[in-house]
Amino acid sequence: MDNIRNFCVIAHIDHGKSTLSDRLLEYTNTISERKMKDQALDSMDLERERGITIKSHAIQLNYPHSDGTTYTFNLIDTPGHVDFSYEVSRSIAACEGALLLVDASQGIQAQTISNLYLALEHDLEIIPVLNKVDMDSALVEESTDEIVDLLGCAPEDVVLASGKTGFGVENILSAIVERVPAPDGDPKAPLTALIFDSVFNPFRGVIAYFRIFNGTLKKGDAVRFVHTENEYVADEIGVLQLDMHPRESLSVGDVGYIITGIKVSKEIKVGDTITHVENPAKSVIQGFEEVKPMVFAGIFPIDNDDFEDLRDSLEKLQLNDASLVYEPESSAALGFGFRCGFLGMLHLEIIQERLSREFDQEVITTVPNVSYFAYTNRAPNDRLIINTPNDLPDPTLLNRVEEPFIQAQIITKPEYIGGIMTLCMDKRGTMTKQVYLTTERVELTFELPLAEIVFDFYDRLKSISRGYASFDYTPLDYRESDLVKMDILLNNDPVDALSALVHREKAEAFGRKICKKLKELLPRQQFKIAIQASIGARVVARETVSALRKDVTAKCYGGDISRKRKLLEKQKKGKKKMRQIGNVEVPQKAFLEVLKLDD
Numbered sequence: 325m326d327n328i329r330n331f332c333v334i335a336h337i338d339h340g341k342s343t344l345s346d347r348l349l350e351y352t353n354t355i356s357e358r359k360m361k362d363q364a365l366d367s368m369d370l371e372r373e374r375g376i377t378i379k380s381h382a383i384q385l386n387y388p389h390s391d392g393t394t395y396t397f398n399l400i401d402t403p404g405h406v407d408f409s410y411e412v413s414r415s416i417a418a419c420e421g422a423l424l425l426v427d428a429s430q431g432i433q434a435q436t437i438s439n440l441y442l443a444l445e446h447d448l449e450i451i452p453v454l455n456k457v458d459m460d461s462a463l464v465e466e467s468t469d470e471i472v473d474l475l476g477c478a479p480e481d482v483v484l485a486s487g488k489t490g491f492g493v494e495n496i497l498s499a500i501v502e503r504v505p506a507p508d509g510d511p512k513a514p515l516t517a518l519i520f521d522s523v524f525n526p527f528r529g530v531i532a533y534f535r536i537f538n539g540t541l542k543k544g545d546a547v548r549f550v551h552t553e554n555e556y557v558a559d560e561i562g563v564l565q566l567d568m569h570p571r572e573s574l575s576v577g578d579v580g581y582i583i584t585g586i587k588v589s590k591e592i593k594v595g596d597t598i599t600h601v602e603n604p605a606k607s608v609i610q611g612f613e614e615v616k617p618m619v620f621a622g623i624f625p626i627d628n629d630d631f632e633d634l635r636d637s638l639e640k641l642q643l644n645d646a647s648l649v650y651e652p653e654s655s656a657a658l659g660f661g662f663r664c665g666f667l668g669m670l671h672l673e674i675i676q677e678r679l680s681r682e683f684d685q686e687v688i689t690t691v692p693n694v695s696y697f698a699y700t701n702r703a704p705n706d707r708l709i710i711n712t713p714n715d716l717p718d719p720t721l722l723n724r725v726e727e728p729f730i731q732a733q734i735i736t737k738p739e740y741i742g743g744i745m746t747l748c749m750d751k752r753g754t755m756t757k758q759v760y761l762t763t764e765r766v767e768l769t770f771e772l773p774l775a776e777i778v779f780d781f782y783d784r785l786k787s788i789s790r791g792y793a794s795f796d797y798t799p800l801d802y803r804e805s806d807l808v809k810m811d812i813l814l815n816n817d818p819v820d821a822l823s824a825l826v827h828r829e830k831a832e833a834f835g836r837k838i839c840k841k842l843k844e845l846l847p848r849q850q851f852k853i854a855i856q857a858s859i860g861a862r863v864v865a866r867e868t869v870s871a872l873r874k875d876v877t878a879k880c881y882g883g884d885i886s887r888k889r890k891l892l893e894k895q896k897k898g899k900k901k902m903r904q905i906g907n908v909e910v911p912q913k914a915f916l917e918v919l920k921l922d923d
C-alpha cells in the first residue's frame with residue numbers, strides 16, 4: 325500500500341493531457357514504442373479523430389524511483405469537456421493526487437479552475453505542471469506566476485514539462501512519489517470500492533473500473549452494488565495495464581476492473597459503491613448522482629421505413645453509453661422517431677456522428693431544448709417535466725414554467741469584457757463576479773438560462789473574444805420564466821419538429837430570424853412557400869419562398885435518354901435527404917441549421 329500512488333491528470337481542453345500521459349507510459353515502459361500509437365489512452369476512433377477524450381480510462385504504471393523502490397502508479401485519465409464533468413468528478417474521487425496541467429502558451433483557463441476546484445473538494449494533493457514549454461510562444465514566467473497566485477504555492481513547486489519532447493517527465497514522476505500521499509484504509513475492514521467508470525465489451529459484457537478504499541476483494545466473491553441494489557459474483561478481477569491482467573485478490577488503494585456478466589451499461593452506475601454481500605460496509609462512498617440528461621432532441625429516420633433499424637442502433641449505442649436516454653416519439657411532420665436525452669451539445673453531436681458512422685443511419689435531429697418544469701392549475705405543485713415543446717400544457721391550464729439556470733465561468737482578456745457582457749445580457753444572463761487573475765486576464769462569473777447557451781453561445785463567445793475566452797459551467801437551479809411556445813408553419817401546416825419554447829420578450833425577434841433563416845435553407849419549389857412563425861393563433865413573422873419551375877432535364881434536349889435517366893436518378897437520390905412536410909420538401913440539415921442564427 326505504501327508503494328501505491330493514485331493520481332489523475334486535470335487540465336483545460338487541449339492543454340496536452342493525452343500527449344503527456346503517453347510520455348508517462350513510454351518512460352515507465354508500460355507500453356513498448358512499437359505499440360505506441362499517439363494517444364494510446366484514447367481508444368475510440370472518434371476520440372482520436374476529434375482529439376478529445378470522451379471516456380475516462382485507467383492504467384497502471386511501474387516506476388523505479390531513485391530511492392530504490394519500485395512504485396505502482398495508477399493513472400486515471402479524465403475527460404476534458406463540460407458535458408462529461410460528472411465522470412471527471414468520480415475519477416478525481418478515486419485519487420489522492422492530481423497533476424494540474426497548464427499550457428504555457430495559454431495560461432490558466434476556465435476548465436483549469438473548475439477542475440482544480442473539484443480536486444480541492446476531494447482534498448487531492450495538486451502538482452502543478454507547466455506544459456508545452458518547448459513552444460516558442462510559451463510564457464513560462466507569466467504562466468508560473470498565475471499558477472502560484474491561484475494555488476498559493478511556491479514557484480519551485482511548478483514542474484516544467486513538454487509532452488512533445490518528454491522534457492520534465494522524470495521530475496513529474498518523482499514529484500508524484502514524493503508529494504502524493506500513499507492510500508490509507510484497512511484491508512480487513514468491510515469492502516468499499518468506488519466505481520469510477522465502466523466500458524462495454526462485446527465479448528465480456530460490461531467491465532466496471534473501481535478503486536478500493538477499504539477491505540479486500542477476491543475473485544469469486546459475492547458482491548453488492550449498493551445504489552442499484554444488484555448482487556453479482558466477481559467472475560474476474562484484475563488490474564489494467566494496456567490490457568486486462570487478472571488477479572486473485574485486490575486490496576486497499578488498488579485500482580482495477582471487475583467482470584460480473586452484466587450485459588448492459590445501464591446496470592452499472594458510475595459513482596456507485598461495491599461491497600460484499602456478506603459483511604457489507606455500513607456506509608457508502610459519498611457523491612453518488614444519477615446522471616441527468618441536460619439537452620433533449622428528437623431523432624427521426626429520414627425514411628420512415630428505417631424506424632426499427634434506428635431503434636436497434638440506439639439500443640446498441642446505449643449498451644456502451646449509459647448516459648444516452650431515449651423513448652419513442654411521434655411527430656406530425658416527421659413520423660415516428662425517438663426523443664433522446666444528452667449530457668450536452670457535444671454529446672448530441674457525438675451520438676449523431678456515431679449513428680452515421682457505425683450504423684450507417686442518417687437521421688434528422690430536431691431543435692434541441694432543455695428540460696423544463698411546468699406547473700399546472702389542476703392542483704398546487706402539480707409539476708410536469710417538459711422535454712419537448714409539444715408537451716407544454718394548454719395556456720389555460722398552465723400556472724407557470726421554470727427553466728434550468730447555470731453558473732458560467734469565463735476567462736478572457738480585459739478588452740473583451742464589454743463584448744462578452746453584451747452577449748451574456750442578450751442571453752438573459754446576469755454577471756455575479758469579476759476577478760482579475762492578472763492585469764491581462766480576468767475571470768467573469770454569470771448566471772444564465774441553460775437554454776440560451778445550448779445553441780450558438782460558444783461560437784459567438786469565440787468570435788467576440790477572437791478565441792481568447794474559455795468557458796465552463798455548472799448547473800445551478802430552476803427559475804420561473806415567462807416562456808411561450810413558438811410554432812413554425814409551412815404553407816399553413818405546423819411543423820411540430822421546429823417548435824421551440826422561447827422567452828416572451830424575445831419571441832418576435834426570434835420568430836423573424838427563424839423565418840428568414842428558413843427562407844435561405846428551403847430550396848425553391850414549383851409553388852410558393854409561405855413560412856410563418858406564430859404564438860398561439862398570432863402570426864408574428866412571415867417570409868415567402870417564390871416558386872420555381874425546376875426541370876433538371878431541360879439541359880438535355882436531344883434524344884439521349886440514358887443521360888436523362890441518370891440525371892433523374894441523381895435528383896431522386898438528392899431527395900432522399902429531404903422530408904415532405906405537407907406539400908413542402910425540407911432538407912435534412914434545415915432542422916439543425918435553422919437555429920444557427922448569427923446576426
Ligand SMILES: Nc1nc2c(ncn2[C@@H]2O[C@H](COP(=O)(O)OP(=O)(O)OP(=O)(O)O)[C@@H](O)[C@H]2O)c(=O)[nH]1
Pocket residue numbers: 335336337338339340341342343344375376377403404405455456457458459485486487488489
Ligand atoms: N508544442 C507542444 N505541443 C503539444 C504538447 N503537448 C501537446 N501538444 C499538442 O497540443 C494538442 C492537444 O494535445 P492533447 O494531448 O490532445 O490535449 P488533451 O488535453 O489531451 O486534449 P483533450 O483530451 O481534448 O482535453 C495536440 O495538437 C498536441 O500535439 C507539448 O508539450 N508541446
